[in-house]
Amino acid sequence: MKQLKQFGWVYYLTDHTNLDLHKTGKWMYFFNDGIFVSKLCEDAVRNHIVVESKHTDGEEGVACFYLNYDDIDAHKRTINFFLDNNLIRRTKAGKLYDISFKFDDQTRAGEYGDAFHSDIKLSKFINLSSGEWIL
Numbered sequence: 001m002k003q004l005k006q007f008g009w010v011y012y013l014t015d016h017t018n019l020d021l022h023k024t025g026k027w028m029y030f031f032n033d034g035i036f037v038s039k040l041c042e043d044a045v046r047n048h049i050v051v052e053s054k055h056t057d058g059e060e061g062v063a064c065f066y067l068n069y070d071d072i073d074a075h076k077r078t079i080n081f082f083l084d085n086n087l088i089r090r091t092k093a094g095k096l097y098d099i100s101f102k103f104d105d106q107t108r109a110g111e112y113g114d115a116f117h118s119d120i121k122l123s124k125f126i127n128l129s130s131g132e133w134i135l
Contacts, residue, residue, distance in 0.1 A: 001014055025106075
């Protein structure tokens with residue numbers, strides 16, 4: 001695994017990437033503890049959850065965990081990683097928030113905020129109320 005810092009990001013990379021330019025996307029985690037998220041991103045790559053991760057270089061920001069959208073096993077590994085590390089917020093009633101997977105093509109097209117819509121959401125994989133797998 002390699003670690004690289006540039007342009008305000010810290011990258012964690014493997015030598016073996018299978019990411020396809022137009023299939024790649026990420027599950028994101030918004031953080032306010034730079035030390036915690038650094039360990040998370042490193043662990044995700046070191047333990048073969050994802051082949052690449054990155055986070056903004058600071059005490060708060062976003063971490064991205066990359067995979068190809070059609071790699072169901074990678075989605076399962078990443079979602080389990082998020083659940084195991086308590087990275088998905090819950091509502092007051094205890095229901096998981098329906099977080100979204102974002103394609104890199106959407107990022108490159110400038111889709112943020114209200115302009116961003118995802119067809120791949122946590123609810124396609126997990127029952128948000130029970131936390132049980134659907135797939």
